[in-house]
Every structure is written in structure tokens, then in C-alpha cells.
Amino acid sequence: MSDNKKKILDMLAKGKISADEAYRLLNTIDTKESGREETRRDSSASRESDGKLKGKYLHVTITPSEERQASEHAERVNVRVPMSLMRAGIKFTSLIPPEALDKANKAMEEKGINFDVRNIKPEDLESLIEALGDTEIDIEGSHGEKVKVFVE
């Protein structure tokens, strides 16, 4: 029970305020507290969603197996790519001339893929990049090496 509520109940017990006034005051406190709770939840949710939407870097890491990790000669790869570079790369695809897109469609059709590259819109690719924020890929190889792809 909050301090304010205790004070109200004390005042009611001492007869300083009536039951109606105590009821109104307690309701006001409850409304204020629930409003503050919602604001806190909303701001943390937007922070979380902002963090997911605006993941800054795409990480690709390859770590050796536990047995080889102790070795000085273990092979490791750690690549960090800014997400803004991926977005800029997507904008670059809009510069591809229509004739090149036709050739790409034709080549895919010959391989049995009936997909029109022109149907891919920048908004769709932006949604794909945002979804990458939730994506985590973990692969363990046959020799114990681990491949991880994630956005941070």
C-alpha cells in the first residue's frame, strides 16, 4: 500500500475527512498510478521496438569448436556490417535499368523460378531488414565450429 493511501486512511480513521472524500482521493491516486504505469510500459515498449527496428549492426561470427578454442591457431571470423549499408545497398538496386531486370527474370524463368524481380518494392525490403532485428541464426558444424548471425 502506498504512503499516500495510508495517509488518506489515517485521516479517515481520525475523522478529518469523510468516507466519500477518502473514496474520491483513493480513486485519484489509483488513476494517477495506473497512468504512470502505462507511460512506463509504453516508453519501454517503444524503446524495445526502436531497438529492434533500428538494430545498428549485422554480426556474423564463426568460432571454432571448444577443443580448438584454446589453440592459438584456431580460425575465427568476426564481421560487423552497419545496417545502414544494407539499406543503402537496397536503394542501389532501384538504379538497376529495366532491361537488366528483364534479363534477370528471363534467367530465373529458365531455371524454373517464376518470380518477377520488379515486384520487389523498397518498402518490402525495408520490412525484411526490420525483421532481421528479430532474427538469430545459430549453426553448429560437423567439427564443432559455430556460425552465428544476429543483429545488434
Add this chain to the structure above:
Amino acid sequence: MNWPPMWAYVKIKGKHHGFRFWIPLFLGFLIMLAFFIAFLPLTLLIILILWPTGWGRWMVMAIKTGYVMLCSIRGMKVDVQGRHETIYVSIV
């Protein structure tokens, strides 16, 4: 406004030796900027001539996108450790 990366840090370590150095990318950009300013009137003329065909707009978009891509490289890190060699590149 986004700025292009200013420095690149490169560290190469072999079996018996290694070295590390900073590359001042901003110097290269200054030279590129000088060339850009020098060729700006010609570029604008070409864009104006090609504008009715649609290629002029394409040139403007290509220049803008190229600059945005260049600015986006900042923050990139590549760290590869092989059996006997290590290569580390960081763009800041």
C-alpha cells in the same frame, strides 16, 4: 548530415611479424572532392542534356546513392584469424 568515414585501422599479423597502421581516408575524400568540384560543371551539363531521356535523373540518383553508401561504411569491422595470420580492418 552523415559524413564519410575518416580513418581505417588495419592490423595484419603473420607467423613471424605483424604491423598495424591507420589510413587517413579523409585525405582521399578531399582529393575526390577536389575532382568533383573541378568536374561539376561538366557533370551538370551532361545531366541536363540527358534529363529528358531519364538517364539524367539516374545519374543524380546514382551520385546520391553512392555517397550514402560511402557514409554507411563507417562502423564496419572485419576480423579474420587464420591458422598463422590475423587480419583486422576497422572503418571509423
